[in-house]
Amino acid sequence: MKQDVSTLMANFGTGKKPTGKDFADLIESLFPEVTGEQFEGVSTKVNKHETEIDVLDNVNPALNGLFKSPVMPDTLKGNGLIPNNYDPESQLAALMDPLVDGDYVTKRSIGKSQATMADGTPVAAGSIYDVWCYEFTPRNYEKTILLTCNLHGNEYTGFYWFTQFADLLVNQWQNHPHFAYLRKTVKLVTVPIVNPYGFANQSRFNVNGTDVSRNFDYNWGVSLDEYPQGAAPFVEQEAINIRELMASIADECIASLDFHTTLSEGDTHHIIYFPRWLNNNVSPYLSIIDQMRKTGETTAFASVTLPTLTNWGIFTHGFVGANPEFKNGLYGATRSSVEMTRAMDFFGNMVFQAAKLSFRNKAESNDLPQVSSIKFNHLTDGGPIVFTTATYTSQGTKTSVRFNSKNEGVFEVEGFVTVSCDLDAEISILPQLYQLGSPDFDFAKTSDDDFNATIINMKAGEERIIPIQAEMTCHKTNVLAANNTNTKDRAREIVFQLRTKISAGTGSIKFIKAKAKFTPTTSGDRFRRYGLNPARILYPTGEETKYEF
Structure with a gap:
C-alpha cells in the first residue's frame, strides 16, 4: 500500500531504506506529475544492487583508516557453501x-x-x-x-x-x-x-x-x-x-x-x-x-x-x-x-x-631524507688512522655509519679525506656503501669495487685532500627479526665505511669530513636519476630469493 511522504521519509531517515515498490511510492509521492508506470523498471535489491539515485544507499563511501574485517567463517571443504572437492x-x-x-x-x-x-x-x-x-x-x-x-x-x-x-x-x-x-x-x-x-x-x-x-x-x-x-x-x-x-x-x-x-x-x-x-x-x-x-x-x-x-x-x-x-x-x-x-x-x-591510487607509477615520494655526518680529527680522536696493506681494508667504526631504511631509496656519501704517506705510493680511498642482505649491493659486491674509489699517486711526506663520493640504491629494511638478525638473509642495515689500500709504506688519515644521505624513493623513481632503462640489470647474477611467491 502506498505510504504518505512523511512516513516514507521517516523510515528512510532511520535507515529503513525504501526499496522496490516503496521506492516507486516515494518517487511518485514526491513527484506526482510522474506516473508510477514511468518508474516500473526502477527498483533495487536490498544491499545488493545500486540504484540510479545514490541517496538510497545511506552510506559514506570512504577509504579512511584501516579496514577491520568482520569475523569471517572458515572455508574448509564441505563446510557451509564450500564444495567438498577441489574442482x-x-x-x-x-x-x-x-x-x-x-x-x-x-x-x-x-x-x-x-x-x-x-x-x-x-x-x-x-x-x-x-x-x-x-x-x-x-x-x-x-x-x-x-x-x-x-x-x-x-x-x-x-x-x-x-x-x-x-x-x-x-x-x-x-x-x-x-x-x-x-x-x-x-x-x-x-x-x-x-x-x-x-x-x-x-x-x-x-x-x-x-x-x-x-x-x-x-x-x-x-x-x-x-x-x-x-x-x-x-x-x-x-x-x-x-x-x-x-x-x-x-x-x-x-x-x-x-x-x-x-x-x-x-x-x-x-x-x-x-x-x-x-x-x-x-x-x-x-x-x-x-x-x-x-x-x-x-x-x-x-x-x-x-x-x-x-x-x-x-x-x-x-x-x-x-x-x-x-x-x-x-x-x-x-x-x-x-x-x-x-x-x-x-x-x-x-x-x-x-x-x-589516482595515477600510475609517476608519483614522487614525500618522505624526508635521513642525513648523518661523518667527522674525524686526528688531533682529538686518538691520532691518525694508519693503513699499510696492499689490498682493501676497512678502517673501522671511526669511519662508518649504519642505519635502517623505512623505504626504498638512494644512499649517497660525499666529502673529503686528508691523507699522507711515508713512501712514494699509490693510494686508494674507497667509500664503500653496502646493505646487509641486499641482492644488488651487499658487502661482497662492493668491498673491492674500484668504481667508487679515488686512486692517486703520492710522494713520500706529501699530504693531500682527497674527495670521496659514492651512491647506491637500497631496499626497505625488512621487518623480519629483532635487531636485524640474519635469519632469512633479507635486506637489513645500510652501511657506509671507508676502505683503503697502499702500494708501499704507511698511509695516514688525519681528517674526514663527509655527509651520508639517504633519500627515500618509494614512488619507484630511484633509478631515474641514473637515466637507466627500466629493464637494465645492474648485477645479472641470476641469484634469487628461494622463497615462494
Missing part, C-alpha cells in the same frame, strides 16, 4: 556465480588452461578448464584494478579469501565504508583461479609442470630460481590468458595485485614481493603493513627480478603492482575462521590501498 568449476559455481547479475557483476571466459603438453601431446579433455574473469563494474567508476589469485593452483587461501571479499562487496557493501567506496568508484577485473589445473590437482604448477608465475617475458631465462619457467616466454596458455587480459584493460587499469599463500616462510606473517629494478610505487602497500603489524608479528619485504605476472604488468603497462603473500597456519588452522578473518584484514587492506 574449479564446482567452486566457482558455488561461491562466485551466485554473485553474477549481468549488471554490476559479470562473468566471461578469457581462455582455456594449457591444452597441450610440452612435447605437443594433447591434454586429456577432462584436464582442460575455462579460465573465468569476473568483473565488478560501478556505473560511474573512476579507475580499474586487476586482482588475480591461484596462479599457483594449490595456494587456496588466496582464492577463498577473494570469494569472501567479493561476497562482502556485493552483499554487505553498505555496512562497510571501504567496500562502499569500491562499490561506487572502482572497477575490479578479477581472475579468482588463474591456474585451474593446478587448483584441481592441488599443485603449484600447470599441466606441463611449469610455474606459470615464471612464464612471463620479463627477465625470462636470465633471472632464475628453482621453479621451471617453461620452454619459452608465454608458451603456457595460462600466462597468455593474463597477458591478453592485461592488454585489454591497459588504458584504464592503474594497479595489479596477485595474491599468494605459502607454507614455507618460517614465522613470517606478512610478505610483500615487488620488482627490484622497475619504477613502482610500493609505498601504499608498505605503509599499510607497518600500520597493520601487531606486536610479535614479522614482515618480509622482498624485491625480485623474476618473470612473474606482477613484474610483467609493471614493466609492460606501468601498473602499480605487488605480490601480497599470506602465511598459512600462523593464525590458527589453515582456512579456519581466525585465519580467514586475518587474511581479510591483510589482503583486503592491500586492495583498499590500491584503490586510493
Whole structure:
C-alpha cells in the first residue's frame, strides 16, 4: 500500500531504506506529475544492487583508516557453501556465480588452461578448464584494478579469501565504508583461479609442470630460481590468458595485485614481493603493513627480478603492482575462521590501498631524507688512522655509519679525506656503501669495487685532500627479526665505511669530513636519476630469493 511522504521519509531517515515498490511510492509521492508506470523498471535489491539515485544507499563511501574485517567463517571443504572437492568449476559455481547479475557483476571466459603438453601431446579433455574473469563494474567508476589469485593452483587461501571479499562487496557493501567506496568508484577485473589445473590437482604448477608465475617475458631465462619457467616466454596458455587480459584493460587499469599463500616462510606473517629494478610505487602497500603489524608479528619485504605476472604488468603497462603473500597456519588452522578473518584484514587492506591510487607509477615520494655526518680529527680522536696493506681494508667504526631504511631509496656519501704517506705510493680511498642482505649491493659486491674509489699517486711526506663520493640504491629494511638478525638473509642495515689500500709504506688519515644521505624513493623513481632503462640489470647474477611467491 502506498505510504504518505512523511512516513516514507521517516523510515528512510532511520535507515529503513525504501526499496522496490516503496521506492516507486516515494518517487511518485514526491513527484506526482510522474506516473508510477514511468518508474516500473526502477527498483533495487536490498544491499545488493545500486540504484540510479545514490541517496538510497545511506552510506559514506570512504577509504579512511584501516579496514577491520568482520569475523569471517572458515572455508574448509564441505563446510557451509564450500564444495567438498577441489574442482574449479564446482567452486566457482558455488561461491562466485551466485554473485553474477549481468549488471554490476559479470562473468566471461578469457581462455582455456594449457591444452597441450610440452612435447605437443594433447591434454586429456577432462584436464582442460575455462579460465573465468569476473568483473565488478560501478556505473560511474573512476579507475580499474586487476586482482588475480591461484596462479599457483594449490595456494587456496588466496582464492577463498577473494570469494569472501567479493561476497562482502556485493552483499554487505553498505555496512562497510571501504567496500562502499569500491562499490561506487572502482572497477575490479578479477581472475579468482588463474591456474585451474593446478587448483584441481592441488599443485603449484600447470599441466606441463611449469610455474606459470615464471612464464612471463620479463627477465625470462636470465633471472632464475628453482621453479621451471617453461620452454619459452608465454608458451603456457595460462600466462597468455593474463597477458591478453592485461592488454585489454591497459588504458584504464592503474594497479595489479596477485595474491599468494605459502607454507614455507618460517614465522613470517606478512610478505610483500615487488620488482627490484622497475619504477613502482610500493609505498601504499608498505605503509599499510607497518600500520597493520601487531606486536610479535614479522614482515618480509622482498624485491625480485623474476618473470612473474606482477613484474610483467609493471614493466609492460606501468601498473602499480605487488605480490601480497599470506602465511598459512600462523593464525590458527589453515582456512579456519581466525585465519580467514586475518587474511581479510591483510589482503583486503592491500586492495583498499590500491584503490586510493589516482595515477600510475609517476608519483614522487614525500618522505624526508635521513642525513648523518661523518667527522674525524686526528688531533682529538686518538691520532691518525694508519693503513699499510696492499689490498682493501676497512678502517673501522671511526669511519662508518649504519642505519635502517623505512623505504626504498638512494644512499649517497660525499666529502673529503686528508691523507699522507711515508713512501712514494699509490693510494686508494674507497667509500664503500653496502646493505646487509641486499641482492644488488651487499658487502661482497662492493668491498673491492674500484668504481667508487679515488686512486692517486703520492710522494713520500706529501699530504693531500682527497674527495670521496659514492651512491647506491637500497631496499626497505625488512621487518623480519629483532635487531636485524640474519635469519632469512633479507635486506637489513645500510652501511657506509671507508676502505683503503697502499702500494708501499704507511698511509695516514688525519681528517674526514663527509655527509651520508639517504633519500627515500618509494614512488619507484630511484633509478631515474641514473637515466637507466627500466629493464637494465645492474648485477645479472641470476641469484634469487628461494622463497615462494
